[in-house]
Amino acid sequence: xxxxxxxxxxxxxxxxxxxxxxxxxxxxxxxxxxxxxxxxxxxxxxxxxxxxxxxxxxxxxxxxxxxxxxxxxxxxxxxxxxxxxxxxxxxxxxxxxxxxxxxxxxxxxxxxxxxxxxxxxxxxxxxxxxxxxxxxxxxxxxxxxxxxxx
Amino acid sequence: xxxxxxxxxxxxxxxxxxxxxxxxxxxxxxxxxxxxxxxxxxxxxxxxxxxxxxxxxxxxxxxxxxxxxxxxxxxxxxxxxxxxxxxxxxxxxxxxxxxxxxxxxxxxxxxxxxxxxxxxxxxxxxxxxxxxxxxxxxxxxxxxxxxxxxxxxxxxxxxxxxxxxxxxxxxxxxxxxxxxxxxxxxxxxxxxxxxxxxxxxxxxxxxxxxxxxxxxxxxxxxxxxxxxxxxxxxxxxxxxxxxxxxxxxxxxxxxxxxxxxxxxxxxxxxxxxxxxxxxxxxxxxxxxxxxxxxxxxxxxxxxxxxxxxxxxxxxxxxxxxxxxxxxxxxxxxxxxxxxxxxxxxxxxxxxxxxxxxxxxxxxxxxxxxxxxxxxxxxxxxxxxxxxxxxxxxxxxxxxxxxxxxxxxxxxxxxxxxxxxxxxxxxxxxxxxxxxxxxxxxxxxxxxxxxxxxxxxxxxxxxxxxxxxxxxxxxxxxxxxxxxxxxxxxxxxxxxxxxxxxxxxxxxx
Numbered sequence: 001x002x003x004x005x006x007x008x009x010x011x012x013x014x015x016x017x018x019x020x021x022x023x024x025x026x027x028x029x030x031x032x033x034x035x036x037x038x039x040x041x042x043x044x045x046x047x048x049x050x051x052x053x054x055x056x057x058x059x060x061x062x063x064x065x066x067x068x069x070x071x072x073x074x075x076x077x078x079x080x081x082x083x084x085x086x087x088x089x090x091x092x093x094x095x096x097x098x099x100x101x102x103x104x105x106x107x108x109x110x111x112x113x114x115x116x117x118x119x120x121x122x123x124x125x126x127x128x129x130x131x132x133x134x135x136x137x138x139x140x141x142x143x144x145x146x147x148x149x150x
Numbered sequence: 151x152x153x154x155x156x157x158x159x160x161x162x163x164x165x166x167x168x169x170x171x172x173x174x175x176x177x178x179x180x181x182x183x184x185x186x187x188x189x190x191x192x193x194x195x196x197x198x199x200x201x202x203x204x205x206x207x208x209x210x211x212x213x214x215x216x217x218x219x220x221x222x223x224x225x226x227x228x229x230x231x232x233x234x235x236x237x238x239x240x241x242x243x244x245x246x247x248x249x250x251x252x253x254x255x256x257x258x259x260x261x262x263x264x265x266x267x268x269x270x271x272x273x274x275x276x277x278x279x280x281x282x283x284x285x286x287x288x289x290x291x292x293x294x295x296x297x298x299x300x301x302x303x304x305x306x307x308x309x310x311x312x313x314x315x316x317x318x319x320x321x322x323x324x325x326x327x328x329x330x331x332x333x334x335x336x337x338x339x340x341x342x343x344x345x346x347x348x349x350x351x352x353x354x355x356x357x358x359x360x361x362x363x364x365x366x367x368x369x370x371x372x373x374x375x376x377x378x379x380x381x382x383x384x385x386x387x388x389x390x391x392x393x394x395x396x397x398x399x400x401x402x403x404x405x406x407x408x409x410x411x412x413x414x415x416x417x418x419x420x421x422x423x424x425x426x427x428x429x430x431x432x433x434x435x436x437x438x439x440x441x442x443x444x445x446x447x448x449x450x451x452x453x454x455x456x457x458x459x460x461x462x463x464x465x466x467x468x469x470x471x472x473x474x475x476x477x478x479x480x481x482x483x484x485x486x487x488x489x490x491x492x493x494x495x496x497x498x499x500x501x502x503x504x505x506x507x508x509x510x511x512x513x514x515x516x517x518x519x520x521x522x523x524x525x526x527x528x529x530x531x532x533x534x535x536x537x538x539x540x541x542x543x544x545x546x547x548x549x550x551x552x553x554x555x556x557x558x559x560x561x562x563x564x565x566x567x568x569x570x571x572x573x574x575x576x577x578x579x580x581x582x583x584x585x586x587x588x589x590x591x592x593x594x595x596x597x598x599x600x601x602x603x604x605x606x607x608x609x610x611x612x613x614x615x616x617x618x619x620x621x622x623x624x625x626x627x628x629x630x631x632x633x634x635x636x637x638x639x640x641x642x643x644x645x646x647x648x649x650x651x652x653x654x655x656x657x658x
Contacts, residue, residue, distance in 0.1 A: 018425075022423065057426065060429060079579075080330040081488040082330070084563045085488065117369050118337075120488065122196075
């Protein structure tokens, strides 16, 4: 939940930092799970920016969420190294098992694409919440689908 | 009993944490005292989790380990089915020239004692004894070129920053390693973080910069954690701070985290992002060396460029320059990935051929099927067919073949690869990641996807349009994202024309 005292704390902690906006946005997302609409104006005021500038920055980066993610987040790599090891077929399998497409949040699970986790020599790879998984195959994909739905 | 289990992200993704727990549990059960060290990876990723055990002859390797394999590690190590012999005698490892990655996988990444015992800080000490201009000339003499992909001479960049007059200058390390097939930056930051810190401190001394930033992509949480801990430890030890190793000179460092934008690997876009703006590309000039972070003189170097610096300062620029071919000097940490039998990091002098790397060292594909193409240099690099396997690995030769070395990642594809789908993906990726500043990239990539879909649908008029579009993107884009996306597309068309003809549909 949004909490203006926590936001004030975050803004205060970044006083004197060079280029503070990204670190502030990361901390806000860490605290609230997304960048709440109500945070935009106070950020703009603290950094002497226009609200539009803050909105522009939030919208530019794939990481910043306008709404909270599901309780579980699966980031499946779609980049070339993972494709070379059958990543596309595993993506289709995972989408079918979860009943949702990449980019969707459903039943508390967010499924999204990531473009490289740096695990290209043990591809295909994914990140399930904070856990990295390499050498994905059909069996591992099924296990992940079961875990996040449990 | 001294045992190493890597905490590198690739090892963890393959179950290293579970193996480490199993070792601790088995030791406890047997009443054996085990000193368990979580090292970086040796880079032989196909063997991860690679467990090492200390013996009088040297460290013995076992891998790829599972928790079930742990019991035999204690009971019958000599006949262990996963025994690989002495780690440093494994041919993949033995054939390398490890300068930048000399310590990676050998030491506890956050132990400064280990770091110094294996040659760490010798470069910084050498630099502290010399005036800035001499440090810069040593780097110029080494022939080191930007390992991020652009290949600009590192020493020349430093010389420009040294010559710039300003109250505040910066060293910015580009650790936004977004290229698929690349993981050397991540591996170094997780396995030998002090090496990067030392390189940055030397860059600071050489140019008069007193503040450094490492911009790490958010997809690398382990690297971020290790680098933050290392900066803290180095500051506590007086290697960073107001008085670098008692020299009276200042250099401070801070870790910054990206937010999932591939284009921020482009240096001017990275600087905008670091300043808290949208990561759009800046037009050059002005060069970042003169007007970079906050409009002040800034060195922007890749992780691998900066991590090569301590070795060069400790051993001399001439020693580094003695390795390599043409104007590609020193070593290049190759990253062999994708559909490959022996994937991992292989550091070697420039000049080795693509075929030697892919077939001899990497052993061909993981699937066992013939190789179809190797994409070198990330999503913006060309696809090279087997007929180009005699290409020596260096900046000039790859540029001559309509390709690029890039960050030296290579992705192997077997004969099952669909080249039209891969070409389409190149355009799709460019469309997703375009910063939107210039039209050829922003609009061109979208049109590229649409037009390749027309090719797939059998439209014979579409292919000439693709060639024309690629020409516009190549010549008209502001940065390498739009400018190089045509490389994978055009190389796929050139080498595999049969997959782009209207006959394709009919044949299927």
